[in-house]
Amino acid sequence: MRTEEAFDRLSPAVRYQIVNGLGWSGLRPVQALSTQAILDGANCVVLAPTAGGKTEAAFLPLLSRMDVEDWRGVSVLYIAPIRALLNNQEARLSTLTGLIGRRAGKWHGDVKEAARRRMIDEPPDVLAITPESLEAMLLSTRTPARRLLATVRAVVIDEVHAFAGDDRGAHLVALLERITRIGQADIQRIGLSATVGDPEVIVSWLSGSSLRPQRVVDPGGARKAPELALDFVGTLDNAALLIDQLYPGTRRLVFVDSRRRVEELGHRLAQRGVEVYLSHSSLALSERASAERAFEEGTNCVIVATSALELGIDVGDLDHVIQIDAPSSVSSFLQRMGRTGRRAGSIANCTFLATDEDALVRAAAIIELFRSGYVEPARPATWVPHVLAHQAIALSMQERGSASHDWWSALEGCAAFGEVSVEERESIVRHMVASDILVEADARLALGARGEKLYGARNFLELYAVFSTPRVLRVMHGQMEVGVVDASFLEDTERKIPNFILAGRPWHIVGVDWRAGTCAVEPAREGSYPRWFGLPVSLDRSLCQAMRRVLCSRQNDASWSTRAVAALDAQRQLHAFLDEDPQPLEEEPDGRFRWWSFAGGAGNRVLAGLLELEIGERVSPSNTFITFSNGAAKSRAVIHRAIDALAACTLTWRDAIRLVDPSQRSRISKFQPCLPPAIEHGLIARETMSIEDANETLALWKRTATPED
Incomplete structure (x- = not known):
């Protein structure tokens, strides 16, 4: 297919703005393919590397449809897994919608009430939102969700792979079914991703009850081989030393797979005089935003982050990605490496710095799987009874009492519940009624006394999301929030009255207000590293099998340093019995x-x-x-x-x-x-x-x- 054919299918206004507004000479291959699929009315998954133009690939044909078919009201939902990605894409969506005189809006927990009221009074054409905020909108008595969502014609899910494998994905596809019932329209569903191992499965999972055709948009084509390096450094101190010395005068993004180690590495780099910024989920939004802004404007600096920064957030034109130890999947590695190689003439790259032998073998296995072209399948779940229970409660509240014989019709066809039998579905509702989580009266289901205690009133926020987080306390320096720490950690530290490090800086505890959930601090000279609740990393069998192949092989990858080769040789000798x-x-x-x-x-x-x-x-x-x-x-x-x-x-x-x-x-x-x-x-x-x-x-x-x- 020639890109000119796809370009000619776009509306005259969109074609004009591509050339004169965006200054493009035409469409990229992925945009041409997605234009054909979306204008054909298909549900699709669009695959392209980070910075490969996926957002435009989805929105240019949707804007064309909006223009030609004269869509009004909230016509397109743009759904992302984290607020930071919505914030990051806000200007881009505003630019794209503005090309044809339309508007984009953003709706999540940090958006002020005044801005929400303006959107209710004058709905934007494109609404950027998280699934949790979408659930909150549907349950709110103050937001006319039915009026706002009845006009939705298409949904774009960014970083769809981040949803597909867990409860948030099941929650998302259930929400899509509920919105479909509100507008009585077969909403077009478009997923965007740089790394999906089973795109056909994902597009089927997204489609649910939709009768639209399904397509995978993959431009393929040869891509430049990335520059990979694997070194064995032995300790986090040595990693800090090497990061300080590696690639001077460049902007480096370092991934670390725990918040505690982000703090530890950031502090060690700061002690070496490195201009370093931190980003992880327990830092205050203001801390993360200022760090990312400063990093974006710098030229010789380092940002140390957890996996949150692998999800498409733009922190400017990166030079290098460094991975401490190894991620738990090839997909995650590809997302992280995809932060680089965006600049014309540059090449994507990733340097692994392993601090122990297990991490070294895992990193070598990640590289081996990548070289073979393997990416883990997302495997979206089709038996999630707990999410079904969540949706039954949400529907009872959304409808102010859902029909006990017909509540399932709002979710029927949802792929996440495809293996939940009728008997199981009915037994869940019977159990909730017997447990007083729901009550049945006049053939309608409503929240019962126990349900109110668990999920209503003061705990109403518990219903918006399908997952829980441990109790945390906000760390306050005067009126400024630094971040949060787990309550269990603070209970230990308060007894011993030590200092702790957060946002890469040491703090002394001035006092803890357990009722208000705050910890007052002041700067200190030194401190210990905090801990946060987390589960042990469970690796896939595919990665473990690759680790076995690395240990049994006599081949050395070109990316391995002399130290890595020596350390891997030692591991191979220790595991010679595997031969x-x-x-x-x-x-x-x-x-x-x-x-x-x-x-x-x-x-x-x-x-x-x-x-x-x-x-x-x-x-x-x-x-x-x-x-x-x-x-x-x-x-x-x-x-x-x-x-x-x-x-x-x-x-x-x-x-x-x-x-x-x-x-x-x-x-x-x-x-x-x-x-x-x-x-x-x-x-x-x-x-x-x-x-x-x-x-x-x-x-x-x-x-x-x-x-x-």
């Missing part, structure tokens, strides 16, 4: 046994749990191996026979549910009280385990294991 068997059962010097399954965290949890039930002694999982301790380690033959027994059959979710302890309920969702016990146990199993990975691992064992005499 004989892809999943060996090895005895450790302390008498324990390790089964090197490389099944990934979720798969190993299933296997370890079932093996512990079989053997009757302690069996514990990690990402790459399963450890047999105490009585479980008395006999290699017993372990071997137990694994053989598992491998003799195909595991199902019933097997995983057996591992859920009813007396120790895992905190998976704040909507667990809405679920009958059997469904709750199924949710815990599916959220923490992987039957597929366990079965693949057992199939390999069955093919390759040496029989035990």
Whole structure:
């Protein structure tokens, strides 16, 4: 297809503004392909690298339709996973809509009430919003959500991969169904991403009840090979030293996968006199915004950030991306590396600095998977009963009492509930009514007394989002908010009365107001690093298998430094036993046994749990191996026979549910009280385990294991 053909399909006004307003000579390949798909009325996923013109690829044809079909009111929703991305895209959307005399607006928790009132009085043509703010709008008694959303004709979901794999994605596609019912229109759904391993699955998941055709827009084409480097530095101190010395006179973005280590590295760089800025979710918005602004304007500086900055936020023209240790997926690596290589003539790049041997092997495995062209599939869930319960409550509040026989019609066709059976759906509502979370009166469902306590009144904000966050306290220096810290951390530090570091600066605790949820501080000379609540990283089986291949290989990648090669050679020697068997059962010097399954965290949890039930002694999982301790380690033959027994059959979710302890309920969702016990146990199993990975691992064992005499 020639790009001229797509260009000619756009409205005269849009064609004129592309040339005279934007100063372009034509469309990029991705924009030409998306123009054809969107003007054909298809739901689609648009793939292009960061800064590849995805936003224009979606909006130019939508603006053309808006112009030709004379759409009025809020016609297009632009949905992003985080507020910062909405803020970042605000000027861009205003420019694009302004080309044809239309307007864009922004709606999230930081937008002032006066600005919201103006949008209610004069609705913008494009509304930028997060799913949580969209839910809040639907539930608000002060916002005429039906009037505002009845005119929606298309939805653009940016960074769609960030939604697809978790509860926020299920919540999002449920919201799309509810909005579709409000306007009684088949809303066009467009997802944007730089990294999706299974785009056909994503577009089907987005489409839900929509009857529109589905397309994947992928311009393909050869891209310049990025510049990759992997070095072994051993400690965070050495990483700070190297970052100080690497690429002087340039703008460097350093990714670190925990807020605590962002603070630690930022502080160490500052002590070296590096101009450094920090960005993570526990810093105040003003702190993050000023850091990103200062970094964007600098020329010889470093910003240290968590994964939030991989989601398309523009911090200017970056020179280099540096990764401390390794991310947990190829997709995340691609997003981060995609921050570079935007400038004409520049090449995307990423330097890994591994601070320990495990991180070194993982980084090498990420590079290996990338070279092979692999990107993890997003695997959007189709059985999310807790999100269904959330939506049943939300609908009862949105409708001021939803029809008990017809509430499901607002969600029917939603892909997130595709595997929730009619019996399960009805049992969830019966359980909520029996538990007084909902009440049924006059054939309508409304919030009950317990539901009011859990999700209504003072806890009403709990209903807007499908996930919970731990209790935090705001850290205040005078009237300025610095950020937040976990309450549990502050309880410890207050008892010991130390100082702590936040936003890269040390603070002394002046006082804590637990009722108000604030901690007053003043500058200090030194301090300890705070901690935040977080879960252990669970790696996919694909990445763990790549780690095994790295350890078994004799090949060295061109990106590895001399130090990395030496450290990896040492790891290969330590793991030489892998050469004989892809999943060996090895005895450790302390008498324990390790089964090197490389099944990934979720798969190993299933296997370890079932093996512990079989053997009757302690069996514990990690990402790459399963450890047999105490009585479980008395006999290699017993372990071997137990694994053989598992491998003799195909595991199902019933097997995983057996591992859920009813007396120790895992905190998976704040909507667990809405679920009958059997469904709750199924949710815990599916959220923490992987039957597929366990079965693949057992199939390999069955093919390759040496029989035990």
